[in-house]
Amino acid sequence: MNACQPTACPASARMNGSAHGADTVAIIVAGGVGARFGDPLGKQFVKLCGRPIISWSLLAFDRASSIAHIVIVCAENRREEIDEILGGLSLSTPVSLADSGEVRQESVASGLAAMPKGHAYCAIHDAARPLIERETIERSIACLRADKTLSGTLVAARVTDTLKLVEEGIVVSTPDRSFYWAAQTPQTFRTRVLKEAYASASFEDFIGTDDASLVERTGGRIRCIEPASSNLKVTYPADLAIAEVLMSERLSRGETLV
Numbered sequence: 001m002n003a004c005q006p007t008a009c010p011a012s013a014r015m016n017g018s019a020h021g022a023d024t025v026a027i028i029v030a031g032g033v034g035a036r037f038g039d040p041l042g043k044q045f046v047k048l049c050g051r052p053i054i055s056w057s058l059l060a061f062d063r064a065s066s067i068a069h070i071v072i073v074c075a076e077n078r079r080e081e082i083d084e085i086l087g088g089l090s091l092s093t094p095v096s097l098a099d100s101g102e103v104r105q106e107s108v109a110s111g112l113a114a115m116p117k118g119h120a121y122c123a124i125h126d127a128a129r130p131l132i133e134r135e136t137i138e139r140s141i142a143c144l145r146a147d148k149t150l151s152g153t154l155v156a157a158r159v160t161d162t163l164k165l166v167e168e169g170i171v172v173s174t175p176d177r178s179f180y181w182a183a184q185t186p187q188t189f190r191t192r193v194l195k196e197a198y199a200s201a202s203f204e205d206f207i208g209t210d211d212a213s214l215v216e217r218t219g220g221r222i223r224c225i226e227p228a229s230s231n232l233k234v235t236y237p238a239d240l241a242i243a244e245v246l247m248s249e250r251l252s253r254g255e256t257l258v
Contacts, residue, residue: 022068024141024188025119026061027111030054030074030082030127031100043234044127045081049247052085053234056130056247061123062091064137068119070095072127073111105207105214109198115191121145122194124211125186128234131246132186136227140188143223151220152189154212155227156181181224184231187211193220 030044044054054072061067070091074082076099086095098114100107108124115122121141125132132155140153159180165172187210189197197214201207208214212222234240 022066023119024066024121024123025069025071025115025191026064026067026123026125026137026186027071027073027108027115028054028057028061028125028127029100029104029107029111030072030078031104031107042078043240045078046234046240048130048234048240048243049251051088053130053243054082054127055085055089057125057127057132058085058089058091058095060132060134061125061137062089062093063134064141066121066138066141067093067123069093069116071098071111071114072096073098073100073107073114075100103207105198105201108211109202112195112198119191121188122191123186123188124194126233129185129231130234130243131230131232131250133228136225136231137186139228140186140225143225144188144190147223149221150223151193151215152187152212152222153225154187154222155184155231156224157184157226157231158182183210183212184227184233185210189215189220193218 045052048056058070058072061070070093072082072095074097079097082097096114096116098110101110111124112122121144123137123141136155140155144150144153159177159182161177163175163177163180165175189211193215194211197218197220200218201214206214206217208217215222230246232239232243232246234243
């Protein structure tokens with residue numbers, strides 16, 4: 001795959017999805033146990049500003065007019081908790097559930113299998129990224145619509161730290177960081193392309209580090225999209241404290257769901 005380049009969407013592509021209709025299914029992956037977070041609840045169920053972390057992702061995708069349907073992938077024994085969370089939200093987008101697998105790739109495959117048919121695009125998002133905003137979701141989808149040569153778009157942040165290539169604790173080289181981006185979610189794809197990439201990976205027993213890596217290996221072209229603001233992933237307890245501050249600031253400005 002060519003090196004990721006910063007997004008350069010034409011102004012006409014930076015629009016509300018309603019001009020195209022709701023053509024995208026969001027798959028929210030919430031099956032992880034959050035071992036590094038250290039809470040038996042699972043980090044996606046821990047409270048952030050009074051709501052379970054997963055709630056904020058659900059609200060953002062629900063407010064994105066390009067989203068036609070939401071599939072939540074979770075452990076079978078957590079479905080009752082998900083139902084309770086959904087009962088406390090006023091979502092206008094239809095929601096269905098799919099069972100998670102032992103690893104993330106199996107969970108996304110389950111979500112893809114549960115997708116309603118007839119939607120051109122699918123956006124895969126980790127439930128542990130509660131700070132995602134509607135504007136970033138819509139821009140990711142709009143850029144994919146606008147460029148037929150793309151297989152997908154990937155929300156990512158430019159690497160700002162100096163990078164070192166290290167072998168057995170010894171620095172080997174210092175690569176040019178301008179070529180490096182840190183992958184995030186959502187990762188949005190043409191539905192047919194992603195399903196084919198997953199089928200190929202399953203056939204060849206290939207396990208990727210993210211969804212984009214599966215599409216890359218089949219020759220897909222993916223564009224990086226910078227998030228509008230922080231898109232922190234809650235992995236450790238310290239991340240939750242940072243997310244709490246950032247979300248509180250958004251709430252005070254009334255910007256959380258825009």
